[in-house]
Amino acid sequence: MATIIDGKKISGEIRNEIKAGVDELVAGGHRPPGLAVLLVGENPASMAYVRSKTRACAEVGFHSRQINRPASISEEGLLRLVQECNDDPEIHGILVQLPLPEHIDSQKIIEAIDPAKDVDGFHPVNAGRLMVGLPGFVPCTPAGIIEMLVRTGTETSGKHAVVLGRSNIVGKPIAQLLARKGRGGDCTVTIAHSRTRNIEEICQQADIIIAAIGRARFVKGSMIKPGAVIIDVGINRVEDENSEKGYRLVGDVDFDEAEKVAGAITPVPGGVGPMTIALLLRNTLESARASSGLPSSLR
Numbered sequence: 001m002a003t004i005i006d007g008k009k010i011s012g013e014i015r016n017e018i019k020a021g022v023d024e025l026v027a028g029g030h031r032p033p034g035l036a037v038l039l040v041g042e043n044p045a046s047m048a049y050v051r052s053k054t055r056a057c058a059e060v061g062f063h064s065r066q067i068n069r070p071a072s073i074s075e076e077g078l079l080r081l082v083q084e085c086n087d088d089p090e091i092h093g094i095l096v097q098l099p100l101p102e103h104i105d106s107q108k109i110i111e112a113i114d115p116a117k118d119v120d121g122f123h124p125v126n127a128g129r130l131m132v133g134l135p136g137f138v139p140c141t142p143a144g145i146i147e148m149l150v151r152t153g154t155e156t157s158g159k160h161a162v163v164l165g166r167s168n169i170v171g172k173p174i175a176q177l178l179a180r181k182g183r184g185g186d187c188t189v190t191i192a193h194s195r196t197r198n199i200e201e202i203c204q205q206a207d208i209i210i211a212a213i214g215r216a217r218f219v220k221g222s223m224i225k226p227g228a229v230i231i232d233v234g235i236n237r238v239e240d241e242n243s244e245k246g247y248r249l250v251g252d253v254d255f256d257e258a259e260k261v262a263g264a265i266t267p268v269p270g271g272v273g274p275m276t277i278a279l280l281l282r283n284t285l286e287s288a289r290a291s292s293g294l295p296s297s298l299r
């Protein structure tokens with residue numbers, strides 16, 4: 001049976017490190033890290049994500065500001081809010097919760113965020129810096145996956161990693177991180193997507209599978225090489241009449257089948273999800289350190 005990679009436990013360790021980092025910053029006479037979270041509309045999933053981010057901020061001693069606006073806000077109105085946060089010295093990180101209503105161009109909003117406060121790492125400047133191997137904000141979910149691999153002592157060098165999905169948020173950046181030189185990298189990477197042929201055979205060759213496609217239980221046990229490391233990013237609702245809510249969350253991997261074949265696997269929930277929030281906090285702490293003229297605390 002596979003070892004379960006406990007994202008809650010690892011993210012707890014990171015949060016403790018962040019809390020210590022905040023204490024050090026404040027003891028040095030600097031402002032605590034500040035995160036602004038902009039939420040447009042009332043999408044229940046977005047509201048739940050924002051609540052957990054705001055709670056996480058409070059737990060580590062951050063200053064956080066939740067800015068809620070109705071779905072009817074204009075693009076100009078939202079751009080103005082972003083600009084206010086860019087100009088605010090108490091704010092070191094700006095997060096615009098996606099998706100945005102259709103009348104707002106998400107890319108335009110992302111590009112309005114000061115790259116130095118873009119703790120989600122979605123701004124093209126940060127995406128470009130990752131591409132050429134310069135320091136910058138790395139998107140939180142991929143950064144969290146690398147932390148998980150490193151902190152569980154998973155060897156990545158020379159391994160074949162198959163990334164399922166090519167989104168800007170997960171697939172592309174995790175592929176870059178796994179392929180780059182050094183810590184948690186040096187993999188041979190294959191990126192698969194909806195047009196990929198023979199996806200089953202490609203997965204069977206993987207030492208590491210990163211599943212980020214948003215299809216419930218897509219990766220079956222038969223697609224996994226014995227002993228492979230499986231990182232399940234997917235969050236999918238499936239009906240469950242035994243649950244009070246009428247549904248439950250499952251990943252992109254068929255966990256019950258996969259745990260019989262894999263060497264290690266992340267559960268859903270309790271795997272990648274908590275790591276994403278921990279890395280958001282870490283990016284914000286790094287931003288606050290930089291704005292105080294302090295060096296990065298990252299290895």
Ligand SMILES: NC(=O)c1ccc[n+]([C@@H]2O[C@H](COP(=O)([O-])OP(=O)(O)OC[C@H]3O[C@@H](n4cnc5c(N)ncnc54)[C@H](OP(=O)(O)O)[C@@H]3O)[C@@H](O)[C@H]2O)c1
Binds near residue numbers: 236
């Ligand atoms: N745990 C976390 O913190 C976290 C964070 C972010 C996302 N997620 C979850 O991760 C999943 C992916 O998110 P995302 O934002 O990357 O999704 P996305 O933007 O919808 O991208 C999905 C990707 O999967 C590919 N794909 C879809 N169906 C496929 C199939 N049958 N076979 C192969 N590839 C397929 C798509 O290919 P094409 O490009 O060809 O369309 C696309 O590249 C979602 O379930 C999301 O909820 C979790």
